[in-house]
Amino acid sequence: MSQEKPSVSGRQDEGVATGRRLRLLGLICMVLFLADFFVDKHGHHAWENLPGAYGFFGLLACGVLALVASLLRKFVERDEDYYD
Amino acid sequence: MIEAIPPGMILILGALILPFLGGALQRIWLVLLPVLGFVQLTLLPEGLSQSFEFFGYALNPVRVDSLSLVFAYVFYLAAFLSVVYALHLRDTVQWVSGLVYAGSAIGALFAGDLISLFVYWEITALASLFQIWARRTESAYRAGLRYLVIQVSSGVLLLAGTILHFSDTGSLEFGALGLVSMGTTLIFLAFGIKAAFPLLHGWLEDAYPEATVTGAVFLSAFTTKLAIYALARGFAGTEILVPIGALMAAFATFYALIENDLRRVLAYSLISQLGFMVVGIGVGSEMALNGTAAHAFASVLYKGLLFMAMGAVLYRTGTTRSSELGGLYASMPWTALLCLVGSASIAGLPLFSGFISKSMILAAAAENHYSLAYLVLLAASAGVVLHSGIRISYDTFFGPDQGIRCDEAPRNMRVAMGGAALLCFGLGVAPDLLYGLLPYPVDYQPYTFSHVVDQLQLIAFSVGAAVLLVRLGLYPKARSVRNLDIDWLYRSLLPGLVQFAGRQLARLKSAIEARALLGLQSAVRYVQSHHAPTGVLGDPWSIGATALWAALLLVAYLLMAYL
Numbered sequence: 001m002s003q004e005k006p007s008v009s010g011r012q013d014e015g016v017a018t019g020r021r022l023r024l025l026g027l028i029c030m031v032l033f034l035a036d037f038f039v040d041k042h043g044h045h046a047w048e049n050l051p052g053a054y055g056f057f058g059l060l061a062c063g064v065l066a067l068v069a070s071l072l073r074k075f076v077e078r079d080e081d082y083y084d
Numbered sequence: 085m086i087e088a089i090p091p092g093m094i095l096i097l098g099a100l101i102l103p104f105l106g107g108a109l110q111r112i113w114l115v116l117l118p119v120l121g122f123v124q125l126t127l128l129p130e131g132l133s134q135s136f137e138f139f140g141y142a143l144n145p146v147r148v149d150s151l152s153l154v155f156a157y158v159f160y161l162a163a164f165l166s167v168v169y170a171l172h173l174r175d176t177v178q179w180v181s182g183l184v185y186a187g188s189a190i191g192a193l194f195a196g197d198l199i200s201l202f203v204y205w206e207i208t209a210l211a212s213l214f215q216i217w218a219r220r221t222e223s224a225y226r227a228g229l230r231y232l233v234i235q236v237s238s239g240v241l242l243l244a245g246t247i248l249h250f251s252d253t254g255s256l257e258f259g260a261l262g263l264v265s266m267g268t269t270l271i272f273l274a275f276g277i278k279a280a281f282p283l284l285h286g287w288l289e290d291a292y293p294e295a296t297v298t299g300a301v302f303l304s305a306f307t308t309k310l311a312i313y314a315l316a317r318g319f320a321g322t323e324i325l326v327p328i329g330a331l332m333a334a335f336a337t338f339y340a341l342i343e344n345d346l347r348r349v350l351a352y353s354l355i356s357q358l359g360f361m362v363v364g365i366g367v368g369s370e371m372a373l374n375g376t377a378a379h380a381f382a383s384v385l386y387k388g389l390l391f392m393a394m395g396a397v398l399y400r401t402g403t404t405r406s407s408e409l410g411g412l413y414a415s416m417p418w419t420a421l422l423c424l425v426g427s428a429s430i431a432g433l434p435l436f437s438g439f440i441s442k443s444m445i446l447a448a449a450a451e452n453h454y455s456l457a458y459l460v461l462l463a464a465s466a467g468v469v470l471h472s473g474i475r476i477s478y479d480t481f482f483g484p485d486q487g488i489r490c491d492e493a494p495r496n497m498r499v500a501m502g503g504a505a506l507l508c509f510g511l512g513v514a515p516d517l518l519y520g521l522l523p524y525p526v527d528y529q530p531y532t533f534s535h536v537v538d539q540l541q542l543i544a545f546s547v548g549a550a551v552l553l554v555r556l557g558l559y560p561k562a563r564s565v566r567n568l569d570i571d572w573l574y575r576s577l578l579p580g581l582v583q584f585a586g587r588q589l590a591r592l593k594s595a596i597e598a599r600a601l602l603g604l605q606s607a608v609r610y611v612q613s614h615h616a617p618t619g620v621l622g623d624p625w626s627i628g629a630t631a632l633w634a635a636l637l638l639v640a641y642l643l644m645a646y647l
Contacts, residue, residue: 022551025544025547025548025551026548028544029541029544029545029548032537032540032541032544033541035537036537036541039533039534039537040533040534041534042534043450044450044451044453044455044458045450045455045458048538052541053538054462054537054538054539054541054542054545055541055542055544055545056545057462057463057466057542058466058469058541058542058543058544058545058546058549059545059546059548059549059552061462061463061466061467061546061549062466062467062469062470062545062546062549062550062553063549063552063553063558064463065337065338065341065463065466065467065470066341066470066549066553066558066559066560067558068338069337069338069339069341069342069560070342070558070560072338072339072342072567073342073560073567075568076342076567076568076569077342077563077565077566077567077568078565078566078567078568079565079566080564080565080566081566082566082568082576083566083575083576084223
């Protein structure tokens with residue numbers, strides 16, 4: 001019914017997941033996390049003032065979104081020519 | 085002098101001349117019209133109002149204020165970029181319909197009364213239809229019909245609401261309405277259809293991906309943002325809009341994550357961005373409304389850019405199925421680069437337009453204690469990185485090579501995309517250009533150290549999340565499937581029900597006929613049993629017996645007469 005293709009880092013030799021790019025991404029995340037300790041924060045909610053709050057929120061949100069989206073597939077997914 | 089022409093009319097009237105021009109002159113005229121319109125706009129004095137009496141009704145087709153102007157500026161920019169993008173066509177129908185569509189949308193922005201708004205509202209519906217039908221395929225034809233029915237119903241609701249509102253208040257003015265009566269509720273629903281409220285959104289994800297390569301670019305700019313303008317004008321501060329907007333931002337994100345057709349991904353992503361604006365209107369503070377106008381402005385440009393890039397991919401490769409695309413960077417480096425600018429803008433990367441517009445809405449929501457809506461919008465912002473960043477830009481151009489080799493996008497397309505990208509970047513680095521156009525004075529500074537770090541964290545960690553999800557096998561990969569949405573109700577369920585009802589009626593009819601036939605047959609048999617030659621009443625008597633019976637009856641009669 002459906003064809004899948006490796007996406008983002010599906011293959012080791014291509015895409016974002018090559019070691020160097022991954023290390024770069026990790027480095028960026030780390031620097032941004034550390035930068036939070038030097039920021040004078042005054043968010044409207046208490047959790048916003050925790051270091052790395054937005055980063056970890058993004059991580060969590062993407063995880064939840066991907067899981068719910070996969071769940072949604074079970075209900076709405078049909079053959080591509082469903083309406084034809 | 086030039087102020088005397090209603091804004092938008094330059095495009096509409098100019099478009100009608102277009103079929104009579106030929107060759108280079110036609111193309112020059114095409115590109116010149118939005119420029120002329122833009123110039124006219126800069127000359128319009130704020131506060132200008134042209135009204136007249138029509139059969140005793142006070143109509144006000146031109147009313148210029150800052151809310152109308154900010155939308156009109158970006159509509160003209162979009163019209164200009166869209167015609168440049170469509171310059172390679174040899175299809176006058178698409179040019180004319182595109183310009184009339186843009187012109188009527190601009191006209192609607194300046195409509196000071198509900199009747200003028202209705203007229204422009206319906207012209208946008210009709211004119212935009214040809215951006216879908218011009219694809220000239222069976223499925224585009226059918227999608228166009230569905231689109232037309234829904235768009236026209238929006239207009240009918242608007243008219244019905246206007247009539248009720250007029251009989252309630254005696255006023256046709258299009259100002260702040262609020263959900264106060266049946267009339268304004270109908271108007272709210274009319275706007276809601278075009279703004280793609282949840283459950284009323286089916287037409288958008290159904291029709292936009294069926295439009296022509298250039299048509300989707302036109303469509304992405306005007307209809308929905310006109311609805312946002314109308315909601316901002318009529319229903320600012322209507323609280324129900326906050327949950328409605330949050331719901332739009334959320335559910336469209338889920339669909340965008342599992343959709344395979346990249347232009348449909350963009351359609352869902354568009355709904356999700358509209359959700360931000362709808363929340364802004366619901367919050368209703370000056371900063372929220374500024375944010376809504378700013379985000380509408382920015383999103384017309386970056387969404388147009390993304391639709392242009394995917395249109396170029398469709399034009400060159402013949403497909404927008406994510407499952408068949410990858411590694412196009414080698415063939416289309418310019419499109420890839422410009423598409424990345426669109427993705428950076430929609431994701432709200434600092435230095436790009438989304439960063440300076442979306443954050444105003446978020447800040448306003450937090451400031452006014454809509455914490456749940458704030459969290460939903462923030463999660464949708466993270467989701468944008470996945471669907472409009474990684475799925476659209478990364479997978480298509482930099483993902484695993486699918487072996488497609490094609491030419492770079494035509495030059496006019498690259499120019500249009502370049503222009504849009506430049507504007508996305510320009511607004512990002514010089515936000516005051518946009519802030520100066522907003523309806524209220526702006527007291528907001530997007531470039532604080534804390535905001536930049538927060539937003540960079542959100543984006544970088546979301547990319548990290550994508551990598552992790554792929555590693556764990558949890559990432560919703562592109563599959564060549566069809567995902568059902570609300571349009572299933574009228575594309576599959578309703579026709580199915582009608583067919584089912586038809587079949588049941590046919591069965592009922594034949595059952596009744598069979599029963600009636602049986603009844604008739606038994607009646608005939610009963611009559612026959614008495615009156616047939618063998619029946620008691622059908623038995624022939626002899627003349628002697630008959631005479632005897634007649635004589636006896638006579639005697640009996642005589643006896644009774646004399647006794």
